[in-house]
Every structure is written in structure tokens, then in C-alpha cells.
Amino acid sequence: MGESEKRERKLRRLFETLAPVAAFSKQQARQRCPDLTPQFLAATLRDLVREGILDRYETSQEETFSWRDARVRSDPDPWISRQINGSQVTAQPEGERPRERLLAGGAEPLSDADLLAILIRVGVKGESAIDAGKRLAKTYSGKLSDLRRASKDELRRISPAVTVTSYAAIMAGIELGRRVSRHEKLHRVSSSPITSTSAAVKYCDERFGGLAISGVQEEFHIVTLSTKHLPINTHFITRGTLDASLVHPREVFRPAIRDSASAVILVHNHPSGDATPSREDYQVTDRLTEVGRLIGITVLDHIVVASEGSVSIRETA
Structure with missing residues (x-):
């Protein structure tokens, strides 16, 4: 059995055991999944929290997790598939990566998908920042201005790579661009006399x-x-x-x-x-x-x- 098949089997085991439980502690997860190593379990739970699929709560006694994304909880196959088969930015030739292209030739030649990928910065297992940028650009094609009114959950439904951090970066980038544009317009009209x-x-x-x-x-x-x-x-x-x-x-x-x-x-x-x-x-x-x-x-x-x-x-x- 190859490494990918072993990893897929472990992930399925985790979901089969923990998905029926609305909330559980890390200790309970270890007890329910004794065949999974603590390292694998901790890393997978961390990924699920980072992607907004699980919520994590911590007290002085223990860490507790609860399911947030009901779709992944009830149908984990797409998520598991991305963990096993998805692409990452590092797989791209360096000269084709959006950030490197921006540094070499400026931001203007980049597509909307490229700019979004730079703001997302880091993908998740199975979904690179480039993949996420393409998904968002396709969804908002022809209506890019609507992006600034989108909620974090709305963007997460489009791509799991839109974490809290990347959502904040996207919203900050949009607002900064709006302010720069407004400043440029004001500068133009302020440098012209008002005579009519x-x-x-x-x-x-x-x-x-x-x-x-x-x-x-x-x-x-x-x-x-x-x-x-x-x-x-x-x-x-x-x-x-x-x-x-x-x-x-x-x-x-x-x-x-x-x-x-x-x-x-x-x-x-x-x-x-x-x-x-x-x-x-x-x-x-x-x-x-x-x-x-x-x-x-x-x-x-x-x-x-x-x-x-x-x-x-x-x-x-």
C-alpha cells in the first residue's frame, strides 16, 4: 500500500470516528482513534481548525473541538481528496508564481486570480493559493466590486484556502486599493481650479x-x-x-x-x-x-x- 493510500485511510478513519460526535476534546479524540498516532491526529485537527471546519476552544484543563462546517462533516470525501491529490504553489516553476512575477514585472500585468493568490498567500492541503485565486476570480468575474461585501463564510464556500488570515488580507487589500484610488481622484480634482x-x-x-x-x-x-x-x-x-x-x-x-x-x-x-x-x-x-x-x-x-x-x-x- 502506497503512502497516499495509507494517509487516505487514516483520514477516513478519523472522520468515521469523530464526525458523529458534535464536540470532543483532544484526549477523547486520542481515545477514540487509538490506531492513529498523536502526531497525525494533532496535525489533522490543526488543519481542520485552520480551514474553519472545526472550532477550537482551550481551557486550563483541555482543548475542545466542535464541528463548524456541516458539509465537510457529513461528506468529507472532497476534503480528503484535496489532501491527497491537491496541488501547491511550490509545485509551480518559480518564474510562473504570481508573487515572483509581481516582483519581476510589477502588479499591473497580473490577472485578478494572480492578485488574489498573492493575498491568500498560503494554501491548504489539497488547495493551493493559486487554485483558490482562480476559484474566486471565476466566481466574481464581471462583478469584482461585490467581493468587498462578501463574508468570510461566503468565500470559504468557494475555496477552503480562504482562512481567517487570508480573508482579512483580501478585505484589507480591497480597502487600501479603494483609498488609494480615492486619493488619486481627489488629487486630480484638487489640482484643478473650480471655475464653473x-x-x-x-x-x-x-x-x-x-x-x-x-x-x-x-x-x-x-x-x-x-x-x-x-x-x-x-x-x-x-x-x-x-x-x-x-x-x-x-x-x-x-x-x-x-x-x-x-x-x-x-x-x-x-x-x-x-x-x-x-x-x-x-x-x-x-x-x-x-x-x-x-x-x-x-x-x-x-x-x-x-x-x-x-x-x-x-x-x-
Whole structure:
């Protein structure tokens, strides 16, 4: 009998003995499987915990395990097959491995599957990181943006190589990429003067996109501009239903004076999703425009941002 057949027989023995038991200690596992060596038993239990098939609890007296993945518990054959026949990254020629290709030629030429394999980093027995990357890329082909909303269990159902560690790496990689992209967009719009309604709307769409989509209360902000109408900074002013008494000119223009701003853009959101300006929005705009004229700071525009699109009050007045 070959080594693979011996290992397969041991794994089947372990599942036949322990799968009927909802929870067991390491000592109980040894007692139930006396024909398996403690080393083999410990290593297999460790693999099952790492892959999220077993949960492990430890007290001062003992280690206890309970089944988490009911599918593997009831049908271990696919898992056992991967342990015996699966491929690993180390079996790939070094020049074909995603990480080495990234280091040699950068990340841009790599496929989605390659990038995911790098984030997963380490496979499990029977499922390499490359295999896992291909599975995830195929599942999310054409809808890659949905990946950031996937739960750990959802990704684990696609590939057992998605452990807690690799799931955290994937989510962190997605969030970091989102922040880099957002920073690049803000840098581009911040380096261009805002001299028109369309430029003001575009800037506020980029800068306040999160507020437009997920804001649950009205918030009032300002964008301060230089003499060339380049953005200097943004400032949060107040939160709550917009009206003239809430948005006091003193609070609006204090940060603008501190920034030595020549002009400002007023910005607030509509949590309803509809950016259509209200009567109060026009009243606040008129009042702040008049105060700005008196102190020498131009109110260039007032942009209402919302999930259904942004609107310039100057354009609709």
C-alpha cells in the first residue's frame, strides 16, 4: 500500500470516528482513534481548525473541538481528496508564481486570480493559493466590486484556502486599493481650479461621495478656495436639518478666514437621496452669500450631494 493510500485511510478513519460526535476534546479524540498516532491526529485537527471546519476552544484543563462546517462533516470525501491529490504553489516553476512575477514585472500585468493568490498567500492541503485565486476570480468575474461585501463564510464556500488570515488580507487589500484610488481622484480634482458649476459639482461628487451615499443626517460643510479657486481645505460646520438659525455665518466663515480663502463652496447632503433644493436651502445660500460679500469672501456655489446625484443651487436658482 502506497503512502497516499495509507494517509487516505487514516483520514477516513478519523472522520468515521469523530464526525458523529458534535464536540470532543483532544484526549477523547486520542481515545477514540487509538490506531492513529498523536502526531497525525494533532496535525489533522490543526488543519481542520485552520480551514474553519472545526472550532477550537482551550481551557486550563483541555482543548475542545466542535464541528463548524456541516458539509465537510457529513461528506468529507472532497476534503480528503484535496489532501491527497491537491496541488501547491511550490509545485509551480518559480518564474510562473504570481508573487515572483509581481516582483519581476510589477502588479499591473497580473490577472485578478494572480492578485488574489498573492493575498491568500498560503494554501491548504489539497488547495493551493493559486487554485483558490482562480476559484474566486471565476466566481466574481464581471462583478469584482461585490467581493468587498462578501463574508468570510461566503468565500470559504468557494475555496477552503480562504482562512481567517487570508480573508482579512483580501478585505484589507480591497480597502487600501479603494483609498488609494480615492486619493488619486481627489488629487486630480484638487489640482484643478473650480471655475464653473460643473467643476464644483465634480469636486463635491468626489470629495463628499461617502456622505452622499451613506449619510443618515444632513451635514453642512464648506470647501475653502484660493484666489485662483484651487481647493485649500474642507471643513465640517454642523449636523442637523438645514435652516438659517443652525448654519450661523460666524461658524461658516471662521475657517475660511483662517485659511485666507478668497472663496468658498457650501456643501450639504440630502439623506433621502433626492438632491432637489428646499426652500431653506435657498434661504441659507442667500444669507451666506450676502455675509460673504460684506467680508470679501465669495460664495461660489452651494452643492447638494445625494445618492441620486448632486445639484448646484446656483444653477437651479
